[in-house]
Amino acid sequence: xxxATRTATPTPTATTTATVTVTVSPTATPVPxxxxxxxxxxxxxxxxxxxxxxxxxxxxxxxxxPTPTATPSPPPTPLVTATSTPGATATAVLTPSPxxxxxxxxxxxxxxGDGLRNDCDDVDADVFVRRARIRGGKPTKGEILAxxxxxxxxxxxxxxxxxxxxxxxxxxxxxRQFTFAPAQCSALRSGRIICxxxxxxxxxxxxxLRAKPGRMRFDLRFERLTLTEPFAPALLVRITTxxxxxxxxxxxxxxxxxxxxxxxxxxxxxxx
Numbered sequence: 001x002x003x004a005t006r007t008a009t010p011t012p013t014a015t016t017t018a019t020v021t022v023t024v025s026p027t028a029t030p031v032p033x034x035x036x037x038x039x040x041x042x043x044x045x046x047x048x049x050x051x052x053x054x055x056x057x058x059x060x061x062x063x064x065x066p067t068p069t070a071t072p073s074p075p076p077t078p079l080v081t082a083t084s085t086p087g088a089t090a091t092a093v094l095t096p097s098p099x100x101x102x103x104x105x106x107x108x109x110x111x112x113g114d115g116l117r118n119d120c121d122d123v124d125a126d127v128f129v130r131r132a133r134i135r136g137g138k139p140t141k142g143e144i145l146a147x148x149x150x151x152x153x154x155x156x157x158x159x160x161x162x163x164x165x166x167x168x169x170x171x172x173x174x175x176r177q178f179t180f181a182p183a184q185c186s187a188l189r190s191g192r193i194i195c196x197x198x199x200x201x202x203x204x205x206x207x208x209l210r211a212k213p214g215r216m217r218f219d220l221r222f223e224r225l226t227l228t229e230p231f232a233p234a235l236l237v238r239i240t241t242x243x244x245x246x247x248x249x250x251x252x253x254x255x256x257x258x259x260x261x262x263x264x265x266x267x268x269x270x271x272x
Contacts, residue, residue: 069209101250122247125156127218127254128236133232134174134266142227144168144176145238146220147256148254148270156250160185160193160206163244166220169236178202178222179244201225231266233259 004120036220054217078129129148146168147235152158164180180195180202189194234257259268 002087003053011079020248069158070265071215088238090157107126122251123253124250125153125252126151126268127252128237128255129237129256129268130270132237132256132259132266132268134168134235136168136227136229136231136264139226141224142225144220144222144225144227146218146235148218148237150206150216150252152214156252157242158250158252159242160195160204161187162242163246164195164204165240165246165249166204167236167238167240167246168220168222169238170233171227172232174231175223176227178204180204181244225257229264230261232261233257233268234267235259235266 023128065113127148127150129146130144131148132144134142134144150158160180163182163187164182166178167176169175178197180197184195184197185195185204192227193206201222201224203219203221207217207219209215209217215255222239234255236253236255238246238251238253240246240251243249256270259266259269
C-alpha cells in the first residue's frame with residue numbers, strides 16, 4: 001500500500017525594493033532636487049511544492065488457528081485406601097462358627113452368661129491388653145508383642161498346660177495365629193507357665209498376680225515373622241485354652257484402640 005507525503009522545495013519569487021539616489025545640479029539657487037529611481041531586486045522566497053514520496057505500509061494477513069476440541073477421557077479408577085476408625089473393634093474368627101440354637105448349645109459352662117456354652121461361643125471372657133507392638137519390614141524381621149492381664153473365673157478355666165492358641169488381628173490385613181501344644185508348655189514352682197515353640201520364634205508366658213487374686217499376667221512374643229504393613233488399630237488379641245481350639249475352648253478376647261501408626265509398625269498402649 002503506497003501513501004503520498006508532500007515535501008517543501010524553495011522556488012525564487014521577485015520582490016521589489018526601492019533605492020533612493022540624490023543628484024545635485026548647479027543652478028542659480030542652490031536647491032538640491034531629489035530624484036527617485038526604483039530598481040527591482042529579486043529576492044528568493046520559499047514556496048511549498050508537494051512531491052509524492054512512497055512509504056511502505058505493512059498490512060497484517062490473518063492465518064486461521066485451529067480451535068482445540070475437548071475429548072472426554074475415561075474417569076480415573078478410584079484407589080481403595082484403608083482408613084482406620086477410632087474405637088473400631090476387630091472380630092477374630094478362625095473358622096466359620098456353626099449357628100447353634102439354645103437347644104444345642106445352651107447350658108453350662110457359660111462364662112459370659114450369654115446363653116451359649118463355652119464350646120459354642122466365640123467370646124467367653126475378657127483379655128485386658130495393656131501394651132502391644134506390631135512391626136513389619138523385611139522378610140523374617142517382623143514381630144508381634146503383646147502384654148496384659150487375664151481374668152480367671154469358675155466358669156472360665158485357664159490351664160495353659162493343656163495347650164494355648166493365640167490369634168492377633170488388626171483392622172487391615174494382619175491375622176496371625178499361633179498354637180502351643182501341651183508338650184511345649186511347662187509350669188515352674190513359682191506358678192509361672194511358659195510355652196515355647198521348638199524353633200524359639202514363639203513364646204508365651206503367664207504369671208499369677210499375687211497383688212490381684214484371680215488374675216494372671218501374660219506376655220506374648222512372636223519373632224522372625226514376615227508381616228506386610230501397613231497396620232491399623234484397633235488391635236485384637238484372643239487367647240484360647242481348655243482346649244486350645246476356638247471356639248470349642250474358652251476364648252478370651254480383648255482389643256486395644258489407642259495406637260500410634262508408623263510406616264512399618266503399630267504401637268499400642270492402654271490409656272490409664
